[in-house]
Amino acid sequence: MLLVTTFQPAASEEFLELTKSALLAALEALSPGSLFGLATFSHKIGLYDVQGPIPVVKNVFIPPDAESSLPLELEDAMPLLQFLAPVETCKDRIAAALETLRPITSWGRSSGAAQGMDGVLMGGRGFGTAMEALFNYLGSEFGSTFALARVFAFLSGPPDYGRGQLDTSRYGEQYASKRVDADRALLPEQTPFYKDIAAIAVQSGVCVDVFAVTNEYTDLASLKFLSIESGGSLFLYSSTDDSTLPQDMFRMLNRPYAFNCVLRLRTSTEFKPGNSFGHFFPDPQYENIQHIICCDSYATYAYDFEFADNTGFAKHSGDQPVVQIAFQYTVVVPPEGLSNSEMSSSSRDKHTLQRRLRIKTMQFGTAKNINEIYDSVDHEVVLSLLVHKVIVASLENGVREGRALLDDWLVILTAQYNDAFQLVPYKNGNKSISSQIDITFSQCPQLEPLPRLVFALLRNPLLRFHEEGVHPDYRIYLQCLFSVLEPSSLHCGIYPTLMSYSTPDQVAYPRHSLSRAALMTSGSPIFFLDAYTTLIVFYSSTADPSIPFPPPQECLLRKTINQVKQERSITPKLMFIRGGHDDATAFENYLIEEQDVDGSGFASAMGFVSFLDDISQSVAEYMNT
Template identity: 80%
Template structure:
């Protein structure tokens, strides 16, 4: 049975929406409209999962007639781990729903999303500071749990997994929390030099998590809708190094979020061949080298806006010979996969 499940997951692309509930009604309405547009664009055969995060992580089972949500509470400290693995809370195949048969139930589940209120937070999960409600956005814990969810049991099964993470402010609770209070306008009176304060790295958490995501074959897109300082300089590693994108919108009114969820190619391989007179130097782009073959790069997913570049060095001090009858040659081969609707069988 395990072999058949693994084979099924290999053949189907996976999309997961991770939604911030430590947010506003306006943020959630924008997120819902974006996900509705994304659902309409997903090809039959895709699997979709819905997860929410705040001071707890919520897993949504939309395959049953009645919606079931199971929650795991996040520890407040930065070193805290979840009391239970997500796989033990809800089996992966129960969490990931076929889009073609569960689209209506997914839509209904999206409509149930509501912001977490102050009375719902656990003691100590939130505090009011200078009029702002701080604490309760466990983004780091949710992303770490999802990467482990996808990678722990099935290895690199999820080479087609894409996580759409919707964030309404800085992570300020649990692992990966960032102290951004001193950077906001409300703290300008503290007399701190913001330009100098931005230089120190707060935590390597998101760099390390990006490596875990790549190992599990998971790509993360971050859609941040906020006008407060969110420390995207460190959050960006999770998206950029996993072949995802990072989008920032100052407010919900001017956001183009629904249009920014674009179709992608998955499981890409880029191979470079060239003349013997020169060799590749540095390479630039969201890819990682093949462990066995030289000049072969793997890309979890990409779109028409993705850019890749190489520097070249001569292999000797002669360079290109004027007397050679052959011109220098660079050849690039790009292989990728896209999901297409299944063909209807003829009777």
């Protein structure tokens, strides 16, 4: 594998130190035979040659305007094979080169960066030009020098120099006019530039992972295409203080992966694939074929289907519906009998590339009636598809439209269920039927979780309004994260798991609803909340002072936390909160069931119960129209 890292020295000392730590972790996790390239970007691109005794840097200056290309090809500045260093022989030199990196001061940038009228520095992140040049640079050797290239791009703010520079003033202007929907203004990309160069990355065999370490508006809505279309990931860290960037880097490179993947889905003639969801690049020529530059076992892709015509699945046909998935991919195979950890440097050149094809053919029975469909529901899969669809709706028509789509879906499902079980018929003329409507799906256990999950999704930052303080970049980050999670992980991200302990070594209740009432009535002293990206251990203010805080390393609770962290695709943030002593806001914000679905209050009449009443009224109106 080829790993190229790009980041901006024109940033804080803390950002540089965090980036160095992440790259040192990457060096330890890289597989045998990997090549490593180090590049920096600011008002110039710096290419590092670390194969000699002293690191050598060749710089190419970036034109400040958004139209001009580089005056010099990167290959002419430094031949690619000089730029790419074998990790096994150059690890110490790469680490030494990282130590030479220092923040660029305004004095150092003044010779190349654009300046304002009073000499104030304007710009300094020539990210777009650097990425475009780098993809072309690497593409010349794709298939010969390397079979897979991963570009790790580190950003401490928005690109503001050269090609692909972004106008971040729209973040403030979203509130300037009452005629503009603030929830819709910042979701679309402001330029097609990054989507266009993502196509170049795919053609060059490059997977891009973007790591943004910033709390300022960076317009991830425009930058995300580099990652999602090349099979990469988008990470957002609000500060350097508690960032898990080094751990995430190590996890990503230390797990098995496949590359140059092609995914194809076919069906029998009665139905056909509809929409497809995930981080891939659709084939420009053939339908239902996706290209994935790199993926691992956590990568998840979703499809929905539609009937080929209005006959559906013929009742009298003897053939059952068939779905076939073909997945072609390449893996690195070590010499037989040895694991990567047992490799010596002399044996690393014996690794081979193996092209594989897996075909999975599945035959499904068809439901005889609606009740059989309800009995076969997997609520976590339903939630996953709902999340994909509301993300698409939000991007196309705004957050309010995404929320409306979700609300309408639950109303229609509830109405159809009540009619199917003959609880309340359609158009019965009774205007007071809302009290008769079964809003909790009490006769179908498979559907029972759905109202609570829809409520939680409406309360998630993914669909909350800007006026509630949801940062637009955080919303985009969640869209990218949630669109690749498998259903059980996504369930955890939307409706976190809350369990209680009577002691650090004894579980009291394995699952609580996310409500203050549930906590108060349980009487348990310790609670463990898993929200996928965040883990919180909360000690009640009434907990016995003799219970050790934080929980001891060898206790059951700690073992559970460690197991959760080990199984996760990212490194969750771990927090310990002692009620009555520490600020409990971070924990209490997850207790959503007393919160109003629109975020307007915490009154006792609001929350999940009120939400069910509103849905019941909407169902009654729908069934009488």
